Amino acid sequence: MPVDMIEYAIGVDLGGTNLRAAAVDRTGKMLDRISENTNFAGGREAVLNDIVTAIQKMREKHGAQGLAGIGVGVPGFIRMKEGYITNSNNLPYLENFPVRDEISRRLGTLVILENDANAAAMGEKWIGAGRDVDDLVLLTLGTGIGGGIISGGRVMRGFVGMAGELGHITVVPNGNPCGCGNQGCLEKHASATAITAMARLMQLGEDLSSKDVADLAHEAGEKGDKARTIWRVMGESMGVALAMLVNTFNFPLYLLSGGMLPAWEFFAPHMLRTMEQRSFTFRATRTETRVAQATLGNEAGLYGAACLPWVEKKG
Numbered sequence: 001m002p003v004d005m006i007e008y009a010i011g012v013d014l015g016g017t018n019l020r021a022a023a024v025d026r027t028g029k030m031l032d033r034i035s036e037n038t039n040f041a042g043g044r045e046a047v048l049n050d051i052v053t054a055i056q057k058m059r060e061k062h063g064a065q066g067l068a069g070i071g072v073g074v075p076g077f078i079r080m081k082e083g084y085i086t087n088s089n090n091l092p093y094l095e096n097f098p099v100r101d102e103i104s105r106r107l108g109t110l111v112i113l114e115n116d117a118n119a120a121a122m123g124e125k126w127i128g129a130g131r132d133v134d135d136l137v138l139l140t141l142g143t144g145i146g147g148g149i150i151s152g153g154r155v156m157r158g159f160v161g162m163a164g165e166l167g168h169i170t171v172v173p174n175g176n177p178c179g180c181g182n183q184g185c186l187e188k189h190a191s192a193t194a195i196t197a198m199a200r201l202m203q204l205g206e207d208l209s210s211k212d213v214a215d216l217a218h219e220a221g222e223k224g225d226k227a228r229t230i231w232r233v234m235g236e237s238m239g240v241a242l243a244m245l246v247n248t249f250n251f252p253l254y255l256l257s258g259g260m261l262p263a264w265e266f267f268a269p270h271m272l273r274t275m276e277q278r279s280f281t282f283r284a285t286r287t288e289t290r291v292a293q294a295t296l297g298n299e300a301g302l303y304g305a306a307c308l309p310w311v312e313k314k315g
């Protein structure tokens with residue numbers, strides 16, 4: 001490679017409604033980005049075309065020679081060996097099809113698929129709140145709860161790519177039924193959807209967002225009390241889950257991201273108190289174990305996808 005050429009990778013984040021792509025250099029500097037609506041209803045060929053076209057545009061601009069590879073973050077489980085996506089609610093037509101090899105064939109370059117929450121965890125590890133550690137857990141708090149586990153600087157995937165499903169660990173043994181078949185999953189008790197449901201049950205409002213409930217928690221009086229109760233319950237559920245994670249991993253860092261962070265001051269004290277009650281390991285390492293807010297927001301997955309060609313190439 002000529003000395004003046006910038007080595008870069010392209011990260012792609014295939015979300016629920018749009019496709020984002022970014023060219024990122026080896027130091028984590030974003031050189032370029034695009035965000036496009038994607039024709040998800042158009043089926044497999046339309047989506048593959050959109051991905052390939054977006055990458056081609058960036059490659060033309062920044063030069064094919066410097067391109068180290070492409071990482072693609074997708075919602076769903078990834079069979080790494082085969083390069084397949086399985087069980088993707090948003091992209092059913094991409095399931096059990098050689099997505100990785102097909103994109104790689106059309107572009108003639110290295111392609112790595114990764115689960116979106118795993119990619120976000122990798123992004124935080126690379127240049128976000130986790131840059132100083134090699135081991136961390138990320139929980140993405142949204143309408144559901146996703147999880148990513150980084151151990152020794154690498155994504156922990158499990159033998160068929162299904163590790164890190166932290167939204168579906170049990171926090172209330174006979175709790176709310178979940179679509180996964182379990183009862184009392186973390187995401188049934190601590191996601192944005194759960195906050196909205198609790199607000200409805202407590203007659204705070206029919207369709208309040210977690211932001212609305214966070215705003216209400218600032219108010220004095222009965223409404224504020226109810227909102228603060230909701231965040232206490234949410235924080236305790238998070239604490240149960242995090243206590244288990246601390247006991248399991250003894251990692252130095254547990255990161256939370258997503259639209260619930262504005263309510264941090266209302267749920268975090270309950271979360272940390274519950275962790276102290278339920279985890280000896282947490283009490284014993286209280287000053288060294290950090291529970292913190294992720295810093296890259298919804299860019300984390302883009303950065304994380306982009307760093308994969310370098311991380312995975314190391315073997």
Ligand SMILES: [Zn+2]
Pocket residue numbers: 167168178179180181182185
């Ligand atoms: Zn579940």
